[in-house]
Amino acid sequence: MTTRVNPFLIAFAALVYLFLLGPLIIIFGASVSDTSYLTFPPQGFTLHWFENIWNISAFRRTIVTSLQIAFLATGLALIIGIPAAYALNRYRIQLPGWLSTLFILPILVPEIVLGFSLLRSINVGAGFPIFMTLLIGHTLLVLPYVVRVISAALSSFDFSIEEAAISLGSPPLKTFFTIVLPNVRAGVIAAFILAFITSINDVSVSLFLTGPGISTLPIQILAHVEQFFDPTIASVSVLLMVLTVIVMAIVERTLGLTIVAK
């Protein structure tokens, strides 16, 4: 197919891509600048600001908390989300239609409202510790991605294979782990990655669920920017982007990137 696209449109799209990638390139440049303030193009070259991340204890602590929360929340969401996605596909007739809508509610409800409500009802109201409330918030936040991506993977799974295994004497639970789960492996990996990245980058839910010694990396970045306008922030951003690139490379190798675009 050769449709001629207007050259003005092509030039416009090129400018849009410059607009999309420019600021990210600027962050890379600013992170190695040998100045005490953020600037671009960089003056000199230093990796001091990357070192500085480890020297600031608040960054060290919040990086650990963010990783803990992201792994735990993703794990929990998979544990409750996989059976839910399975039930939605396998027992479609038995379950009411609104149930699948229920699982996308965490996307529909404004994140910032969810964060504030968890603070009010679960942390202060029900007395749950901050870390646990934060974990609950992130689990809910990533649950829709898990249910949706795994549902999509299951929708092309032929359940008669499972029935065949069961009728041949395989116990249901064993059948699930040996027959069903391996068939939707790609979906589980995609769900894991989407959930993990969503959790690591979250601001609006975590915003309300910080306490003494507990905060996440994006919240710490916001706090740091307010006090210091130094390149440390740019180097933390570069670290996060490198993490994203690694994750994208893994996705590309295992599944192809179209899965993220869906």
Add this chain to the structure above:
Amino acid sequence: MKRFAGWIMASPATLAVVIFLILPVAATISVTFTDPRGLLGPYIWYFESGFRRTVLWRTFEIAFATTVISLFVGFLTAYVVSKSPPWLKSILIVLAVFPLLTGVVVRSFAWLIVLGRNGILNNFMQWIGLTDAPVTMLYTQGAVIVAMVYLFVPLMVLVLVGVLDNIPDDLVQASASLGATPVGTFRQVILPLATPGLIVGAVLVFTASFTSYATPHLLGGDQQMVMGTFLHQRAMVAFDWAGASTIAAIMVVVTIVTVLVMTRIARRLNPMAV
């Protein structure tokens, strides 16, 4: 046992959403109706003050401008991407996914370096002699809108490339062979078929910008307070939880009404649905 198998498997996730999302959010909204000031007391309180009305109106303005600009920019870019040769197309999609997976804080912070008093744009404008003194760009409504458009254009491009790829090529060729000019085909075939997708994208962008926090906080500050930053300020700085709950309730209502109305319109406008 078999009759309830589906429910048993779906119950942990269902209970989690009901207990930790529906009930807390419902509690936040319901306190605004049991206020000592009377049935609609909190809402009368909200709309009494010019400042609070301005915050709501400003949030609408920013979300609306962000949506319109993102739609326009995203649609034209998606059109070019969907018509590119396959090798280039996959590169362009990867380049759009990358910013999307980079956090909101990182992407908003980048604009501090660009728009600051000693930022790149100011330095550049002084260098080419456009201005003598630095121009204030940060903490204006424009700064918030630019950064939000930046946030949502990749999302729009990805959604709309999917929509445009689903338009059957036969229709485009049929239109051309029946004598339509490229512009005519675009206006009379492609645009109507893409409308439902455009509406889905618009809803995503509008609700996300209406409820955003990090971007208006970093680039708008207190001068450009919007509903998200106002909610945070009421709850965590002023410790006025009644006020914060009222703001939360207004945000939920605006979001849900937008989603319901727009999805209904999208369904009605879909020319492929017979």
